[in-house]
Amino acid sequence: MTATNGTYETPAPASASAARTESATPHSAAGFGTLAVHAGAPHDPVTGAVIESISLSTTYAQSSLGKPLGIYEYSRSSNPNRDNFETAVAALEKAKYALAFSSGSATTAVILQSLPQGAHVISVSDVYGGTHRYFTKVANAHGVDVTFTNEIEADIKGFIQENTKLVWIETPSNPTLKLVNIRAVAEEAHRHGITVVVDNTFLSPYIQNPLELGADIVVHSVTKYINGHSDVIMGVAAVNDEGLRERLAFLQNAIGAVPSAFDAWLAHRGLKTLHLRARQANANAAAIAQVLESSPHVISVNYPGLDSHPHRAVALKQHRDGMGGGMLSFRVRGGAVGAERFCQATRIFTLAESLGGVESLVEVPAAMTHAGIPHEKRERVGIFDDLIRVSCGVEDTEDLVKDVLQALEDAVKYSAQASNGVNGHNGVNGVNGHSDVNGFNGRNDVNGVNGHNDANGVNGRSDINGVNGHNDINGAINH
Numbered sequence: 001m002t003a004t005n006g007t008y009e010t011p012a013p014a015s016a017s018a019a020r021t022e023s024a025t026p027h028s029a030a031g032f033g034t035l036a037v038h039a040g041a042p043h044d045p046v047t048g049a050v051i052e053s054i055s056l057s058t059t060y061a062q063s064s065l066g067k068p069l070g071i072y073e074y075s076r077s078s079n080p081n082r083d084n085f086e087t088a089v090a091a092l093e094k095a096k097y098a099l100a101f102s103s104g105s106a107t108t109a110v111i112l113q114s115l116p117q118g119a120h121v122i123s124v125s126d127v128y129g130g131t132h133r134y135f136t137k138v139a140n141a142h143g144v145d146v147t148f149t150n151e152i153e154a155d156i157k158g159f160i161q162e163n164t165k166l167v168w169i170e171t172p173s174n175p176t177l178k179l180v181n182i183r184a185v186a187e188e189a190h191r192h193g194i195t196v197v198v199d200n201t202f203l204s205p206y207i208q209n210p211l212e213l214g215a216d217i218v219v220h221s222v223t224k225y226i227n228g229h230s231d232v233i234m235g236v237a238a239v240n241d242e243g244l245r246e247r248l249a250f251l252q253n254a255i256g257a258v259p260s261a262f263d264a265w266l267a268h269r270g271l272k273t274l275h276l277r278a279r280q281a282n283a284n285a286a287a288i289a290q291v292l293e294s295s296p297h298v299i300s301v302n303y304p305g306l307d308s309h310p311h312r313a314v315a316l317k318q319h320r321d322g323m324g325g326g327m328l329s330f331r332v333r334g335g336a337v338g339a340e341r342f343c344q345a346t347r348i349f350t351l352a353e354s355l356g357g358v359e360s361l362v363e364v365p366a367a368m369t370h371a372g373i374p375h376e377k378r379e380r381v382g383i384f385d386d387l388i389r390v391s392c393g394v395e396d397t398e399d400l401v402k403d404v405l406q407a408l409e410d411a412v413k414y415s416a417q418a419s420n421g422v423n424g425h426n427g428v429n430g431v432n433g434h435s436d437v438n439g440f441n442g443r444n445d446v447n448g449v450n451g452h453n454d455a456n457g458v459n460g461r462s463d464i465n466g467v468n469g470h471n472d473i474n475g476a477i478n479h
């Protein structure tokens with residue numbers, strides 16, 4: 001590997017796999033499952049180990065000054081586990097190169113950091129809350145200005161400025177599952193030399209390959225489907241263009257927001273079953289979406305696998321077999337109270353942030369993942385207080401469907417009682433409050449809304465004036 005520790009050089013593309021054994025290297029035309037299991041997974045030439053070792057060494061011996069014994073020098077610049085993981089992701093995203101980062105958010109940060117001072121970005125409006133936060137609270141501090149649009153296909157032409165350098169697409173979007181026609185946007189952007197990024201986290205490379213649809217960079221929060229087991233925080237970007245690879249690889253090393261060797265190993269292990277997990281999650285979400293759509297307790301369902309989805313035609317064009325994926329969201333009757341109760345009433349689904357793991361999760365974006373987006377802006381893009389986001393895991397479909405149905409009944413009954421002023425305990429002016437003063441569904445708090453032990457907190461824990469923050473002061477959405 002080239003010298004990168006403190007120098008201006010960028011690491012060369014990974015070649016670790018080639019340096020060992022080709023025995024398990026599949027042809028790039030192999031099917032997704034074959035690539036998932038074998039790409040970047042050479043047998044160890046010394047021991048014959050089928051599974052790679054975890055290479056924890058941060059540094060590698062040199063025979064003379066600047067002459068490493070092997071191909072590695074310093075682990076921030078590159079290491080065998082990260083190389084193998086990157087090789088595997090590149091194969092699945094039909095990319096030449098992939099670069100791993102310490103989180104999905106770090107991936108976003110590095111891409112934004114690669115822009116020149118004073119650059120302009122056009123982004124879809126309903127991006128992940130943390131992406132919105134980075135665009136509006138970090139990138140702007142470095143002179144990068146972001147214009148958001150709800151209708152990027154229609155607006156892009158009019159929004160392009162002389163200094164527009166990047167278009168940011170999330171499709172499906174988090175949490176409203178809107179779709180963007182990647183090819184249409186990329187064609188317009190490319191007419192002006194603008195780079196197109198697609199956050200493909202919600203579908204995973206099993207269902208959608210944005211580079212094949214004209215995007216220049218595809219990003220993932222590996223934390224989600226690619227790792228798939230809710231035990232690693234990581235991100236990845238995949239590209240075909242050598243210039244883009246060089247720019248991002250330079251920043252990967254210079255900023256140093258890289259995953260540990262252990263995390264790269266874990267995520268690589270998770271990736272090997274992505275196709276199996278994605279199929280089951282898709283089947284579960286499709287069944288649940290149908291059940292929700294026919295329920296009288298549900299106002300609307302966002303799922304790109306349903307014929308009623310406004311962008312169904314895009315799903316049929318862009319997604320493998322027109323699949324809708326494992327994510328959906330829906331509005332429940334009973335307002336915010338009904339939504340919270342639903343999430344508490346489920347027995348298999350866990351109330352938690354994140355998505356894409358083997359276990360099914362539910363959350364209320366307005367109070368959790370997207371609480372940092374101002375209320376009015378949130379509602380404009382469809383993130384209402386009664387919107388519930390569902391991440392389907394790989395449990396048995398029948399069990400999940402039954403769980404959703406019983407939680408719906410419970411939530412609607414409960415919210416009806418709550419709106420009649422019943423069901424409060426020891427609350428003063430409380431709705432479903434416990435021992436609180438002026439509380440709304442809070443516990444032991446003062447003026448709290450859904451807070452725990454906080455003062456003036458909104459869904460915060462142990463914080464002061466926090467919004468969905470943890471242990472922070474004046475913080476806004478900390479995830």
Ligand code: P1T
Pocket residue numbers: 103104105106128130131170174199201202220221222223233234235353354355369479
């Ligand atoms: O959590 P991290 O690995 O940093 O990934 C950030 C990120 C980027 N893009 C999308 C589409 C995401 O959904 C996320 C993270 N999302 C959650 C934690 C969530 O619950 O939605």
